[in-house]
Amino acid sequence: MVILSAEALEDRLNGLVKEVYAQLNDDFILVGIASGGVFLAQKLKGLLESKLRRMVEMGSIDITLYRDDLYTGLEHPVLGVTDLPCSIDGKKILLVDDVLFTGRTIRSALQELNDLGRPRLIRLLVLVDRGNRELPIHADFVGFHVETQYKDRIDVQLKEGGFEQDMVLLQNA
Amino acid sequence: MEWLFDDVHLLCPADGIDKKGAVWIREGKIYAILSKQESSELQASWGKESVQRQVLSFEGHILTPMFSDILAYVGLPSALHREDLDTLSAAARAGGFGHIAIGPHDGQAYDSLNSVGYMISKLVDYPNIRLIASLTRDGSILCELGRFIESGVCGFFQGPIRDTTVFRRALQYARPYGMPVIVRPVDADLEDVGTMHEGLVSNRIGLRGISTASEEVGLSRLIALVRDSGCPVHCSQISSAQGVRQLARAKEEGLPITGGVAARSLLLDEHYIEENSYNSFGHLRPPLRTKEDREALVEGVLDGTIDSVFADHQSCSSVEKECEFALSVPGALGLETAVSATFTAIKDPTRWVQSLQYTSSIVGGEQRLRKGETASFVLFNPKITWRPKPPYQSRGRNEPLESQILQGRVVGSFQDGNWTYTLSNDSVII
Amino acid sequence: MFPKDILGLRLLNASQITTVLDTAEHFRSINQRRIKKVPTLRGRTVMIAFFENSTRTKTSFELAAKRLSADVLSFSACSSATKKGETLMDTARNLDAMQPDAIIMRHPQSGAPHMLAQAFPWSMINAGDGINEHPSQGLLDLLTMRDHLGDLKGKKVAIVGDVYHTRVARSNIYGLRALGAHVIVAGPGTMCPQQLSLMGVELRHHIDEVLVDADVVMMLRIQRERLGRAMMSTSQEYSQFYGLDGKRLQKARSDVLVMHPGPINRGVELMPEVADGANSLILEQVSNGIAVRMALLYLTLGSQGGESGVAI
Numbered sequence: 001m002v003i004l005s006a007e008a009l010e011d012r013l014n015g016l017v018k019e020v021y022a023q024l025n026d027d028f029i030l031v032g033i034a035s036g037g038v039f040l041a042q043k044l045k046g047l048l049e050s051k052l053r054r055m056v057e058m059g060s061i062d063i064t065l066y067r068d069d070l071y072t073g074l075e076h077p078v079l080g081v082t083d084l085p086c087s088i089d090g091k092k093i094l095l096v097d098d099v100l101f102t103g104r105t106i107r108s109a110l111q112e113l114n115d116l117g118r119p120r121l122i123r124l125l126v127l128v129d130r131g132n133r134e135l136p137i138h139a140d141f142v143g144f145h146v147e148t149q150y151k152d153r154i155d156v157q158l159k160e161g162g163f164e165q166d167m168v169l170l171q172n173a
Numbered sequence: 174m175e176w177l178f179d180d181v182h183l184l185c186p187a188d189g190i191d192k193k194g195a196v197w198i199r200e201g202k203i204y205a206i207l208s209k210q211e212s213s214e215l216q217a218s219w220g221k222e223s224v225q226r227q228v229l230s231f232e233g234h235i236l237t238p239m240f241s242d243i244l245a246y247v248g249l250p251s252a253l254h255r256e257d258l259d260t261l262s263a264a265a266r267a268g269g270f271g272h273i274a275i276g277p278h279d280g281q282a283y284d285s286l287n288s289v290g291y292m293i294s295k296l297v298d299y300p301n302i303r304l305i306a307s308l309t310r311d312g313s314i315l316c317e318l319g320r321f322i323e324s325g326v327c328g329f330f331q332g333p334i335r336d337t338t339v340f341r342r343a344l345q346y347a348r349p350y351g352m353p354v355i356v357r358p359v360d361a362d363l364e365d366v367g368t369m370h371e372g373l374v375s376n377r378i379g380l381r382g383i384s385t386a387s388e389e390v391g392l393s394r395l396i397a398l399v400r401d402s403g404c405p406v407h408c409s410q411i412s413s414a415q416g417v418r419q420l421a422r423a424k425e426e427g428l429p430i431t432g433g434v435a436a437r438s439l440l441l442d443e444h445y446i447e448e449n450s451y452n453s454f455g456h457l458r459p460p461l462r463t464k465e466d467r468e469a470l471v472e473g474v475l476d477g478t479i480d481s482v483f484a485d486h487q488s489c490s491s492v493e494k495e496c497e498f499a500l501s502v503p504g505a506l507g508l509e510t511a512v513s514a515t516f517t518a519i520k521d522p523t524r525w526v527q528s529l530q531y532t533s534s535i536v537g538g539e540q541r542l543r544k545g546e547t548a549s550f551v552l553f554n555p556k557i558t559w560r561p562k563p564p565y566q567s568r569g570r571n572e573p574l575e576s577q578i579l580q581g582r583v584v585g586s587f588q589d590g591n592w593t594y595t596l597s598n599d600s601v602i603i
Numbered sequence: 604m605f606p607k608d609i610l611g612l613r614l615l616n617a618s619q620i621t622t623v624l625d626t627a628e629h630f631r632s633i634n635q636r637r638i639k640k641v642p643t644l645r646g647r648t649v650m651i652a653f654f655e656n657s658t659r660t661k662t663s664f665e666l667a668a669k670r671l672s673a674d675v676l677s678f679s680a681c682s683s684a685t686k687k688g689e690t691l692m693d694t695a696r697n698l699d700a701m702q703p704d705a706i707i708m709r710h711p712q713s714g715a716p717h718m719l720a721q722a723f724p725w726s727m728i729n730a731g732d733g734i735n736e737h738p739s740q741g742l743l744d745l746l747t748m749r750d751h752l753g754d755l756k757g758k759k760v761a762i763v764g765d766v767y768h769t770r771v772a773r774s775n776i777y778g779l780r781a782l783g784a785h786v787i788v789a790g791p792g793t794m795c796p797q798q799l800s801l802m803g804v805e806l807r808h809h810i811d812e813v814l815v816d817a818d819v820v821m822m823l824r825i826q827r828e829r830l831g832r833a834m835m836s837t838s839q840e841y842s843q844f845y846g847l848d849g850k851r852l853q854k855a856r857s858d859v860l861v862m863h864p865g866p867i868n869r870g871v872e873l874m875p876e877v878a879d880g881a882n883s884l885i886l887e888q889v890s891n892g893i894a895v896r897m898a899l900l901y902l903t904l905g906s907q908g909g910e911s912g913v914a915i
Contacts, residue, residue, distance in 0.1 A: 065633075065643040065671075066643070079625075079626055112641075115636070115638045116638070117637075366831060372801070373798065376798050376801055376802055377801075377802060379713040379733060379735025380734075380735070450720070451713070451714025452718075492690055495690050495693075496692065497691055497715045498713065498714045498718075499714075499733070500712060
């Protein structure tokens with residue numbers, strides 16, 4: 001079931017860009033969490049660049065090696081790319097993910113960023129906060145709050161990820 | 174006590190018997206061989222069965238005189254953890270072997286009057302086991318063959334030997350005694366550098382190889398010495414196609430040389446070691462060779478170039494096998510599987526019986542299926558398929574044929590007028 | 604599912620080998636970080652059991668396990684019970700009682716790790732068994748070659764020296780053949796016996812014949828301590844016919860890659876001017892070693908299943 005259309009997403013993302021600018025000014029690095037967060041970061045980068053009229057630095061991190069469930073039966077632990085454009089020491093970081101769920105991914109990402117350097121501050125932006133948190137983690141910028149059951153699936157489809165059209169789907173368990 | 178073994182396939186190539194029929198046992202002896210018709214008439218005349226008269230129907234089973242094995246190894250006097258005479262004879266009975274001989278091997282040399290005397294005294298309680306003594310001591314001194322014969326040995330064995338002059342003299346020395354001389358033909362230097370057959374698989378899995386040349390050189394030397402000394406020799410085991418060809422040529426020339434093969438070599442080849450992750454059960458001397466060699470060995474048994482199939486039985490302790498392939502003690506069990514393995518490989522019942530009874534002239538048990546003979550025979554069900562697995566009657570469990578499905582199985586041994594073994598879980602036998 | 608054990612390249616297919624190399628590439632970037640450590644194997648116990656002397660491979664594995672945050676325990680044969688007559692199986696049962704997650708083993712006998720891998724649940728990583736295989740070295744060689752040549756399909760790789768008795772050579776042959784490379788081996792008849800051609804390699808007996816159009820020349824170490832009786836005449840003669848010096852290298856393509864599993868016998872199979880020359884990848888091989896070994900630990904331990912996956 002489609003719960004968010006392309007138009008709704010576009011509206012909300014423009015709103016988010018304004019919020020981000022109001023809080024962080026423009027000297028931050030966008031860091032997308034592989035893989036969904038990276039596509040969202042790419043979309044934000046475009047929007048931010050047209051608003052700010054300058055390049056926004058962006059990187060990606062893959063948190064596979066920091067997961068806490070590596071040995072619980074995952075079939076193929078395929079590694080993604082961690083690729084930051086510059087040293088993150090003393091920088092502001094806007095961490096981006098598509099869906100915020102248990103909070104474990106964000107925990108892993110924070111730990112990895114910590115290993116990679118010492119940023120001045122880290123803020124978190126997510127497109128969908130679907131609740132069901134298992135760790136004390138919250139996002140600073142949230143696109144949408146969606147109520148879900150634990151076993152539901154939220155599927156964020158973005159053009160950057162190779163889809164025809166931007167949309168968010170909810171699949172009930 | 175009388176038995177009628179009814180509806181069996183009687184097989185005794187030595188008497189030219191290969192037919193359906195029945196055997197009537199009375200007072201421990203074969204009283205008569207009956208046709209189907211005669212058997213029905215006898216059963217009718219007996220009327221109801223009694224405790225004194227039993228009719229046992231073994232439809233489809235082969236009934237043949239017991240098999241004999243030339244060279245099994247026992248852990249006496251100093252390696253009892255491997256095997257003792259009780260476990261060895263139990264293994265032999267379960268495998269259908271009525272008479273076997275034990276021989277010197279791997280540190281268990283029977284090369285002094287002491288060791289031979291000790292063994293003979295132990296064997297008093299085991300009338301179906303005979304002793305084969307060493308031909309030389311350490312390949313350098315001639316043994317006291319005459320005194321060993323007085324003690325009761327039934328033949329002499331020579332393993333790998335380096336000194337050709339000692340070997341030649343030993344054959345010259347042995348000839349007048351007229352006792353069987355058994356040799357494993359091999360060039361010890363070529364064999365010692367490796368642990369498995371040198372070829373495709375040894376290259377693939379990185380084990381040092383034993384070239385087929387080790388057998389060819391050993392056999393060439395042996396043939397030359399047999400020609401030179403005139404001493405009849407039985408090669409305990411041939412392992413290669415080239416060996417079969419050499420043996421055939423020597424026989425063609427009229428040399429008094431005969432040959433044997435280990436039953437497992439008719440089913441297994443070098444691939445066993447790769448397929449079973451360097452399983453030390455596949456560590457053997459001579460090594461398992463190629464598929465082509467294996468096929469030539471089967472062919473050799475079928476056409477009679479190879480006279481005898483034997484079990485090459487050597488029980489090893491877990492310490493000797495639970496270690497790295499090259500460090501493990503070579504050897505494998507065989508007595509409990511050899512009859513089935515041979516049947517599976519060569520399929521021809523006549524050659525199967527002949528090759529497994531060939532050594533009875535040496536180790537004893539030359540039974541026939543004739544009126545008046547002692548009732549000793551094996552019942553073999555050719556229809557059973559099975560995979561060997563522990564526990565075994567033998568003390569060890571180093572049986573590489575566990576990797577194989579075998580065709581046919583000994584279901585009972587009837588020796589000197591009594592059951593000495595029946596396959597458990599088989600409702601046919603009461 | 605990736606196999607539980609890494610016993611040899613004989614037992615890995617092309618896609619598994621590629622997975623290892625791809626994974627190793629990711630780990631290479633971690634080795635360039637300031638904090639060269641990820642928490643991936645936190646709480647996992649990795650035992651390094653070397654029944655044969657080695658410094659480089661052992662250090663490399665130790666570093667790999669530590670960079671993945673595993674608890675590493677290493678012991679060598681001289682400090683173990685094997686000298687007291689315990690069988691390998693007994694030693695393994697004792698190690699097993701300490702609940703390791705992986706054992707990295709080097710052993711002087713071919714097939715020793717295969718035997719243990721079958722009997723125990725933990726991952727077995729073969730760090731060299733007898734004259735059989737040295738899979739982590741083979742994989743790091745493949746990674747090094749791939750860095751320079753891209754796809755190895757159709758590439759010509761010459762392996763020179765004691766191919767039969769060198770475990771690195773056997774691992775390379777399996778890996779290269781799986782990835783579609785053409786392998787030519789050259790060495791004295793005792794070290795490159797004719798049956799080697801059964802492994803799908805081309806057999807030559809003169810180094811000059813194989814140098815001409817090779818993309819890679821891998822020189823093997825002459826392991827005098829391992830050679831049996833009468834394996835070679837003199838090292839001078841070996842050096843003259845199978846050693847690689849600057850002059851001989853000129854017969855090869857100018858961009859030929861020279862590799863050696865180390866440690867080098869300078870002046871026997873490899874002359875200093877080649878070992879330290881522009882074509883030599885020897886130090887690159889060493890640094891790739893850590894990444895490859897991290898990948899092996901990650902993939903084998905990662906494939907040890909537990910309960911079903913948990914949401915993250």
